[in-house]
Amino acid sequence: MAGLAIDGSNPDVSLLYDINGLAKDAPGWVDRAMEFVGEYGILLALVLVALWCWWSVRRQADRERAVSSVAALVWAPLAAGLAVLVNIPIRGFVERPRPFVEHTGLDVLVSGKTDFSFVSDHATMAMALGAGLFVTHRKFGLIAIGLALAEGFCRVFMGVHYPTDVIGGFALGTAVTLLLAPLAGMLLTPVVRAVSRSERLGWLVQSRRVVAVAAVAIPEPRPESDHRDLAA
Template sequence: MAGLDHPDFELDVLYEINGLAERLSGRTRDVVTFVGEYGLPFVLVALVGLGWLLVRRRADAPQAVAGCFWALLAAGLTWAANVPIRAFVARPRPHESHAELIPMVDGRDGYSFVSDHAGAATAIAVALFLVHRVLGLVALGLALLQGAARVLMGVHYPTDVIGGFALGMAVALLLAPLGMALLTPLVRALAGVGWLGWLARPPADDPERERDPGERLAA
């Protein structure tokens, strides 16, 4: 399929955002590139780990921990779903069609629609929001920042990022019932194994909480 047409307003947005790169010093540009390429994905995965720490002792711990696992799995499924989409749309990278753009990262060839980074970030954010509202909102903000960074770096058009947002949200929400139906029993079974009890332990399953204070002191 031929590449998508580029409305004037999209190119205007692309040039406006990517043009900010000219105002960055060399070192600042390197930092921004690293954050947009690796830093934000790492922080999003770290938020999932923090979410697990916060929900593993909730009353619905097996389901909540499964939701954290689903956030990571949804990101992987979003990436997999994008493979045929990119091949079908076959949209070149912006810097390949517009030589005046400033690509801030080398070696980004191949097709542009949709953005893997934006899609995976959104999948994590939406899935995490279903488990922990505050962390989910933080992750949604980071996903938006991730999308903006990809345009700033000159490796995606704005509609590539919007498409990534849509794809990640669709995967995280539409496949969540199936994913949770598979992951929740798995987490419950793993947590039932003695040495894996730390994975998800609701308050009722905590031996120390089942004892009354006198029994704890006696022990």
């Protein structure tokens, strides 16, 4: 299956040349910026979005909602790691060479890529995180999915992946995250609930300030004598 896209008339190859051609026309500083963004920058941004999401969901007043949200958030990076592991046998089975091995004239921004091309690990991780964050919180999930799409564009722009490598990564990351989310929730929710009850680690699940405010807001029960006086 190494010859998935070796014909120049293939739309996959044509789109590769069109997107990678933008790198040839761009100034050198743009190429260097895209190299950093595509290799490290977007994944770092996704981590920051995940931390921002965690900071937000732990401020929920309802403990059970905070527990379920944090459990879903914990699953997101675990799903990304699992999806990359699933990709190892896929790559070995397909054995698709990198596009610059099969095609000439590409502007390759990252050297030293000797592994197989299908599917893209970067696209897989990025979309797995995006899908996991979307399950946790819609707003942060949409931001993360947007970053994942940008990651896919960067990988083709850099000349290290075909468009279908990226699409396959998106599909793999999404499938692993969503299909295993119910099982992950069953396993992670009790653990996160136990952490939320810990005096030392509970702040990881629910903000102590929120807990304190909620405790003050709960009215104290009135003494029985007051009830008897009102009835009289």
